[in-house]
Amino acid sequence: MNKLIANEMMKLVARKRLLVIGAIVGILVILFTFAQYKEVQTQREKLGTDDWRDSLQQQIIDMQNRLGSSRISDDWREQIQVSVQQLQFYLDQDINPSEPGAVTFVRMFIENSTDLFIPLLIMIVASDLVSSEHTLGSVKLLLTRPVKRWRILLSKYMTLLLATSLIVTMTGLLSYVISGIVFGYHGWNAPIITGFVVDGGNVDTSSIRLISQWKFLLMDFGLVWFVAVVVGTLAFMLSVLIRSTAASMGVMLASLVSGAILNNMVSSWESAKYFFMVNLKLTNYLNGVAPPITGMTLLSSMSVLLIWWAAALVLSFFVFTRQDVY
Amino acid sequence: MLGKKSVRYITIIAATLSVLWLLSLGWAIQDYYAGATDHVVKKQDRSQKTVIKNHMFTVVALGDSLTRGTGDDSGKGYVGYVADDLNERFNGSIVVQNLGINGQVSSQLKKQVKQPNIQRQLAEADIILLTIGANDLFQQGRTLENFDLATIKTIEDAFVKNITTIFTDIRKANPDATIFFVGLYNPFIDVDETGVTSPTVRDWNRIAEEVSSTYPRIVFVPTYDIFQLSVNDYLFTDKFHPNQEGYRLMADRIAPLIKWEGESK
Amino acid sequence: MSATTLSVRNLTKTIKKHKIINGISFELKAGEVFGFLGPNGAGKTTTIRMIVGLIKPTSGTIEICGYDVKKNFTKAMANLGCIVENPELYPYLSGTDNLLHFARMLPAVDNKRIAEVVDMVKLTERIDDKVKTYSLGMRQRLGIAQALLNRPKVLILDEPTNGLDPAGIREMRVFIRELAENEGLSVLVSSHLLSEIQLLCDRVAIITKGNIITVDTVESLLSSQEQAIWHLEPYLKGREILEGLTEVTTLEDGYMATPYDFTQIPMWNAALVHAGVQVLQLNRKLPVLEDLFLQLTDTGGAHIE
Numbered sequence: 001m002n003k004l005i006a007n008e009m010m011k012l013v014a015r016k017r018l019l020v021i022g023a024i025v026g027i028l029v030i031l032f033t034f035a036q037y038k039e040v041q042t043q044r045e046k047l048g049t050d051d052w053r054d055s056l057q058q059q060i061i062d063m064q065n066r067l068g069s070s071r072i073s074d075d076w077r078e079q080i081q082v083s084v085q086q087l088q089f090y091l092d093q094d095i096n097p098s099e100p101g102a103v104t105f106v107r108m109f110i111e112n113s114t115d116l117f118i119p120l121l122i123m124i125v126a127s128d129l130v131s132s133e134h135t136l137g138s139v140k141l142l143l144t145r146p147v148k149r150w151r152i153l154l155s156k157y158m159t160l161l162l163a164t165s166l167i168v169t170m171t172g173l174l175s176y177v178i179s180g181i182v183f184g185y186h187g188w189n190a191p192i193i194t195g196f197v198v199d200g201g202n203v204d205t206s207s208i209r210l211i212s213q214w215k216f217l218l219m220d221f222g223l224v225w226f227v228a229v230v231v232g233t234l235a236f237m238l239s240v241l242i243r244s245t246a247a248s249m250g251v252m253l254a255s256l257v258s259g260a261i262l263n264n265m266v267s268s269w270e271s272a273k274y275f276f277m278v279n280l281k282l283t284n285y286l287n288g289v290a291p292p293i294t295g296m297t298l299l300s301s302m303s304v305l306l307i308w309w310a311a312a313l314v315l316s317f318f319v320f321t322r323q324d325v326y
Numbered sequence: 327m328l329g330k331k332s333v334r335y336i337t338i339i340a341a342t343l344s345v346l347w348l349l350s351l352g353w354a355i356q357d358y359y360a361g362a363t364d365h366v367v368k369k370q371d372r373s374q375k376t377v378i379k380n381h382m383f384t385v386v387a388l389g390d391s392l393t394r395g396t397g398d399d400s401g402k403g404y405v406g407y408v409a410d411d412l413n414e415r416f417n418g419s420i421v422v423q424n425l426g427i428n429g430q431v432s433s434q435l436k437k438q439v440k441q442p443n444i445q446r447q448l449a450e451a452d453i454i455l456l457t458i459g460a461n462d463l464f465q466q467g468r469t470l471e472n473f474d475l476a477t478i479k480t481i482e483d484a485f486v487k488n489i490t491t492i493f494t495d496i497r498k499a500n501p502d503a504t505i506f507f508v509g510l511y512n513p514f515i516d517v518d519e520t521g522v523t524s525p526t527v528r529d530w531n532r533i534a535e536e537v538s539s540t541y542p543r544i545v546f547v548p549t550y551d552i553f554q555l556s557v558n559d560y561l562f563t564d565k566f567h568p569n570q571e572g573y574r575l576m577a578d579r580i581a582p583l584i585k586w587e588g589e590s591k
Numbered sequence: 592m593s594a595t596t597l598s599v600r601n602l603t604k605t606i607k608k609h610k611i612i613n614g615i616s617f618e619l620k621a622g623e624v625f626g627f628l629g630p631n632g633a634g635k636t637t638t639i640r641m642i643v644g645l646i647k648p649t650s651g652t653i654e655i656c657g658y659d660v661k662k663n664f665t666k667a668m669a670n671l672g673c674i675v676e677n678p679e680l681y682p683y684l685s686g687t688d689n690l691l692h693f694a695r696m697l698p699a700v701d702n703k704r705i706a707e708v709v710d711m712v713k714l715t716e717r718i719d720d721k722v723k724t725y726s727l728g729m730r731q732r733l734g735i736a737q738a739l740l741n742r743p744k745v746l747i748l749d750e751p752t753n754g755l756d757p758a759g760i761r762e763m764r765v766f767i768r769e770l771a772e773n774e775g776l777s778v779l780v781s782s783h784l785l786s787e788i789q790l791l792c793d794r795v796a797i798i799t800k801g802n803i804i805t806v807d808t809v810e811s812l813l814s815s816q817e818q819a820i821w822h823l824e825p826y827l828k829g830r831e832i833l834e835g836l837t838e839v840t841t842l843e844d845g846y847m848a849t850p851y852d853f854t855q856i857p858m859w860n861a862a863l864v865h866a867g868v869q870v871l872q873l874n875r876k877l878p879v880l881e882d883l884f885l886q887l888t889d890t891g892g893a894h895i896e
Contacts (some may be wrong), residue, residue: 061427
């Protein structure tokens with residue numbers, strides 16, 4: 001098995017996919033760093049001070065004013081209410097929710113890329129692992145070795161897991177290194193509040209806890225990695241079923257994008273919570289952001305994702321070990 | 327050429343990372359559901375004083391939609407126009423903290439002013455602008471529909487209590503800054519056929535001014551007269567908030583009153 | 592002959608109620624080169640893919656060195672080397688890495704063996720270059736190197752000379768014969784190039800529409816179709832006499848053909864001479880597979896080069 005994984009890793013490295021992904025991440029991080037920098041600049045100019053409390057206060061006031069408008073939907077109102085209460089809590093505790101520094105940037109970046117950007121990167125590898133062998137024709141050589149088919153597929157899947165870890169880590173590292181140039185490489189010990197319990201439009205702060213940002217970041221990464229693995233497995237399955245890199249990427253992309261859209265409008269369609277796409281923002285639970293559908297919890301989201309993951313894996317192996325190769 | 331070793335190193339690194347993230351995942355779930363209760367949030371002393379530039383003049387605006395500037399197409403409101411005027415006259419930078427919230431009533435403002443951060447901001451203020459009471463009195467027009475003197479009396483009493491607390495809290499935070507308390511105008515002056523609203527608003531303003539006069543350095547700025555004669559020229563299409571012109575006139579009242587040490591005449 | 596290395600019995604494949612392969616049976620012996628001949632779409636490639644385990648047969652058994660491909664896949668495959676259609680190796684890897692890749696999937700193949708097969712296919716100089724820089728012939732050779740890594744007992748080559756220049760084809764032919772004769776491999780070669788099969792193979796199976804029409808040694812297939820070609824003067828009288836004695840096919844330019852039967856030929860000749868017909872020419876003709884193929888299949892030569 002180790003030898004098979006060594007083979008797959010050799011091919012992965014030789015195709016320079018990871019480098020391409022690294023370049024994509026790098027460019028994006030540079031863009032976001034610049035955008036963030038600009039935003040901080042304009043905030044400072046607008047308020048005339050660089051005290052974070054002033055800008056946080058202004059943020060709260062702005063949200064409260066939006067609440068006053070009669071044109072916003074109930075869900076949106078609830079979400080704003082929750083945010084206001086949380087930000088107010090930070091302000092009352094005199095804790096900056098976005099302590100400037102590379103570590104905070106990494107946290108924000110990773111949290112915002114968990115439902116679209118990172119899955120997209122994983123897809124680049126996952127959609128290709130099996131179907132490229134078909135496109136290339138090398139599958140005929142691969143499957144005529146004295147190795148059982150399920151072992152070959154397993155080695156490919158293990159490689160996908162390894163690649164997922166690498167990509168997630170790379171995203172974190174690159175965003176730390178690049179944003180640090182502008183924001184400074186600090187913020188590891190900045191306090192983060194976790195444990196908000198959201199109930200409708202109210203935030204229960206009774207079980208709130210304070211943890212260091214590095215701990216919070218580690219938990220974020222764990223959840224993001226899990227999401228990446230699930231999405232990667234789904235793309236992997238499509239790659240086995242469809243045997244075409246482009247087609248499987250297309251299907252995957254469509255479902256991810258639809259998930260992003262659904263997230264904003266499914267609140268009244270309760271069974272939508274069984275779609276994997278609306279369950280990708282696991283980090284929101286740590287942050288106490290209201291889930292898109294009431295009743296969704298970290299556990300329910302993870303269960304839904306696990307079921308999709310298991311189904312995808314079973315189907316992949318079932319099909320791959322049985323299909324005729326022409 | 328592909329180094330066999332580099333592939334092996336990458337594999338080992340990736341495997342280690344996989345284990346790390348798997349553990350983190352487990353920890354995240356464990357922490358989320360069985361969160362340790364040992365470190366409860368405590369008030370932290372993280373008093374980092376803002377570096378205030380030498381030439382800075384801070385305006386803190388509190389209150390309701392009038393402070394917010396609702397109805398002004400440019401979004402500035404009277405606060406914005408006052409700031410514009412100050413910018414022309416003041417040799418330095420003007421900092422405006424607009425804390426107005428649409429629909430805010432005096433009881434809500436009372437709570438807002440008690441917030442530690444608001445207190446901190448008030449402490450840094452050179453002047454404080456304030457509009458409050460319109461939502462208490464008019465209740466989005468309901469007061470006019472069911473006009474009843476007894477009801478108005480209760481509203482008024484509550485308002486006086488709230489505003490007393492508000493002034494006390496502001497003064498506690500900042501004993502020196504001049505407070506410009508903007509009075510009410512009567513947006514219904516043209517549609518009120520019974521003629522009951524105008525006396526009510528005048529009465530309201532009188533009481534508000536009386537309360538203000540018990541505190542030092544509170545300037546009560548009347549606006550009733552501005553809107554008295556041609557109210558429709560100065561109202562926004564909602565027939566409640568001022569329009570751009572209306573806000574300008576309000577600002578023209580306040581701005582000249584603002585003075586500071588060393589201002590050249 | 593020696594031991595059976597590959598045996599295929601009653602192999603069928605049905606796809607969507609359509610019988611692609613219709614009960615094929617044949618056997619390969621150690622050290623022989625077996626030809627698989629048929630037009631495109633006859634079922635050659637499907638049969639080969641079933642032998643190498645890429646396609647599951649609907650019914651029938653395939654055994655490689657006594658191991659059933661279905662029940663004992665790994666042991667069967669351990670004795671097999673193959674190139675199915677073109678040798679599709681990884682273009683982004685070097686030749687060495689490609690061989691290393693496949694060596695890792697085989698039991699007990701070390702670097703020494705890799706060097707050995709590289710030497711066998713004469714690729715030593717370019718082996719560290721990326722495969723995408725290789726010519727087609729070099730890729731073909733690398734494909735064979737890859738197929739030989741595990742010292743297989745059975746080597747399956749699907750259209751091995753496809754895309755090679757004449758020199759390459761000759762080289763390949765010599766190489767395959769050497770493998771069979773020196774190393775005792777059984778080689779199954781499929782082709783639609785009849786001349787190739789004729790020069791390369793000991794035995795041939797002719798396949799069309801999912802059926803094997805005939806399996807025989809190349810010699811016996813050809814000799815059963817040997818002909819005598821006659822050139823007679825006067826023509827009409829000569830033909831009349833011959834037709835009285837045997838079956839006659841009329842050819843162009845006043846030639847005619849009869850079956851070649853060396854016991855009868857002198858008598859026919861005597862009969863002609865006796866009747867005053869001059870025998871200007873009498874030739875023995877060994878037919879090529881082409882003619883044979885056209886006779887055996889009713890598809891005609893449409894798909895045959």
